[in-house]
Every structure is written in C-alpha cells, then in structure tokens.
Amino acid sequence: MKSKYLSVLLASTAFSVILILWELLARYSGWSEYVLPKPLKVFVSMWEMTADGTLLRHSVASLFRVTAGFYLAVLFGIPLGIVLGRWKKFHHFLNPVIQFFRPISPLAWIPLSMLWFGIGDKPAIFLIFMSSFFPLVISTTVEVISVRPVFFNVAANFNFSNFEVITKIILPAILPAVITALRIALGIAWVVVVAAEMIAVKSGLGYLILDSRNALRMDYVIAGMIIIGLIGLLLDTAMKRLGRFDFLAWHSIEK
Structure with a gap:
C-alpha cells in the first residue's frame, strides 16, 4: 500500500x-501567448470546450475509431498468430509476407486508404487496423512457438482435438504475453488515430488540433494534446490492470 x-x-x-x-x-x-499560452489559459480553454461538448464529441469520435480498428486487429491478428505458431507449413508460407508488410509505416497507407475508402471513419479505422495487426500477429506467433512441447505431448496422449489444444493449452499459455502485446498495440493505435484524423476526417482529437492550429488557437492545440495524453494513460492503465487478473495464473508456469 x-x-x-x-x-x-x-x-x-x-x-x-x-x-x-x-x-x-x-x-x-x-514568446507570445499565440506561440506558448500559459497553463491557466489552456485549462480555461479546456473547461470551455468541456462545457460546450467539443472535447467530448471529438474524444468519442477518436475512441470509436480506435475501438473499431483495434478490435478488428485482435479478431484477425491473434488467430492468425496461433495458426502461424502452431503449424509450420503455414508459418513458412505466410511469415515472409508478414515480415514484408510489417516494417511499412501505417501512415504510408494514408494515400491508398483515402483512395479506397474516401473521407470519413473507414480510412482511419483501416490505418488503426494496420498499425495494430502486425504487432499482435508477431507476438502471438512467437509465444505459441515458445510453448513447451511437453504440453502438446500430454494433449496428444489424451487425444485432444485441435480446438481443445488451442483452448486448453495454447491460449492459457500465451495469454499473459498477449495481454502485453495488446497493451503495446493499443498505444500504437492511439498514436496513429491522431495522425490519421489530421488528414482523412473532419472530427476527432487529431482534427481538433489541426483545426485549432489553423485558427492560431494554440491553447486549444495544447488542450487537445493534454486530452490525448490523459486518454492514452487511462487506456494503458486499463490494459495493465487486465494483466493482473487471476485467470492469468499460467504466467507462473515455465514454458
């Protein structure tokens, strides 16, 4: 305590x-207040934007995009990582492709995403998906490969099906590391959504910062940055607490 x-x-x-x-x-x-406003002015501006609903509206827009893109990355990334880690043929087949696309910055996809999906939520969600997908695939694959073979031998002795191997052996063994990967991927997604909103959408905290800069309201710019930091801190804290739950007890078992 x-x-x-x-x-x-x-x-x-x-x-x-x-x-x-x-x-x-x-x-x-x-420096002028137009360049670097004092803390009091920024906090007053934050209160004004909170009172008129501006901060809430833009924060909800950003959180919606992060949630959608991140959930899609989890939905596809973790199962693919399990497949790549468990079955060598799939690993040899797809891993070079994954390693080819992985180093490409998510922001490099902005021109294509705008051509494919237009202006709005879809390109931002796509960019968040791309930023979170590859870290989850790589982390899950590595953790599945590192599971001790003795566990799979025991599963074979009890005639476990592939589904039982995944649910009773693999998932409990890799869950602590996957939680850490989720924490990292969520942080990346939050960074990317702000950048994406400066280009492809007309709402969100990234758009608020860009629009405020164009209006020479540096107090609004810094207020938006503070909200981004606070939400990012809350998201990271939530993911960190998730890793402390009792159902992650397998973490104490040596792989």
Missing part, C-alpha cells in the same frame, strides 16, 4: 514540475 501511495506521489510531483517549468517558460521566454 505504501508503495502505491509513493508511486502516486512521485507521479504527481513529476507533473507538478512540468507545470512549473511550463509556466516559467511561458512567462520569461519572450
């Missing part, structure tokens, strides 16, 4: 130091 309070205290201290440095820089750097 003391360790938890100490962590909160240290984190609060770090943010306080950042606020103080921000205030000092805004006061004495010589």
Whole structure:
C-alpha cells in the first residue's frame, strides 16, 4: 500500500514540475501567448470546450475509431498468430509476407486508404487496423512457438482435438504475453488515430488540433494534446490492470 501511495506521489510531483517549468517558460521566454499560452489559459480553454461538448464529441469520435480498428486487429491478428505458431507449413508460407508488410509505416497507407475508402471513419479505422495487426500477429506467433512441447505431448496422449489444444493449452499459455502485446498495440493505435484524423476526417482529437492550429488557437492545440495524453494513460492503465487478473495464473508456469 505504501508503495502505491509513493508511486502516486512521485507521479504527481513529476507533473507538478512540468507545470512549473511550463509556466516559467511561458512567462520569461519572450514568446507570445499565440506561440506558448500559459497553463491557466489552456485549462480555461479546456473547461470551455468541456462545457460546450467539443472535447467530448471529438474524444468519442477518436475512441470509436480506435475501438473499431483495434478490435478488428485482435479478431484477425491473434488467430492468425496461433495458426502461424502452431503449424509450420503455414508459418513458412505466410511469415515472409508478414515480415514484408510489417516494417511499412501505417501512415504510408494514408494515400491508398483515402483512395479506397474516401473521407470519413473507414480510412482511419483501416490505418488503426494496420498499425495494430502486425504487432499482435508477431507476438502471438512467437509465444505459441515458445510453448513447451511437453504440453502438446500430454494433449496428444489424451487425444485432444485441435480446438481443445488451442483452448486448453495454447491460449492459457500465451495469454499473459498477449495481454502485453495488446497493451503495446493499443498505444500504437492511439498514436496513429491522431495522425490519421489530421488528414482523412473532419472530427476527432487529431482534427481538433489541426483545426485549432489553423485558427492560431494554440491553447486549444495544447488542450487537445493534454486530452490525448490523459486518454492514452487511462487506456494503458486499463490494459495493465487486465494483466493482473487471476485467470492469468499460467504466467507462473515455465514454458
């Protein structure tokens, strides 16, 4: 318990130091408020946008796109990773293709996604899918390959079907590592959606930042950045807590 309070205290201290440095820089750097607004002005602007529903509307739009793209990546990425890790022929067949597309930045797909899907949610969801899909496939494949062969030998002795092997052996063994991969992929997805919204859509936190920059409202820009950071922190904390659940007890078993 003391360790938890100490962590909160240290984190609060770090943010306080950042606020103080921000205030000092805004006061004495010589920059105009149009370039670097003071913290109080930014927080007042955040309150205004919260009161009129602007922040909520754009935050919900961004979260919807992240949720849709991320769920699609989970739906296709984890099963494909299990197949690649469990059956060598599929691994030799598809792994070179996966490794070819994996290094391509999700943002490089922006021109094609706009041509294929037009303007709106679809190109942003596609970019989020592409950013999350490959980390999940790679992580799942590696974890399945690392499962100890003795578990599969036991399953063979009990005449487990492929479905039983996956549900009773593979999934419990890889789940802790997959949770970590989900946490990383979700962070990447949140970064990508902000970039995608600056180009392909007319709503969302990325669009809010771009539109505010065009209007020379740097207080709105920084307010949008703060909300992005807060939501990202909450999402990461939620995924981190998910990894502590009791059903992940297999994590203590050596693979």
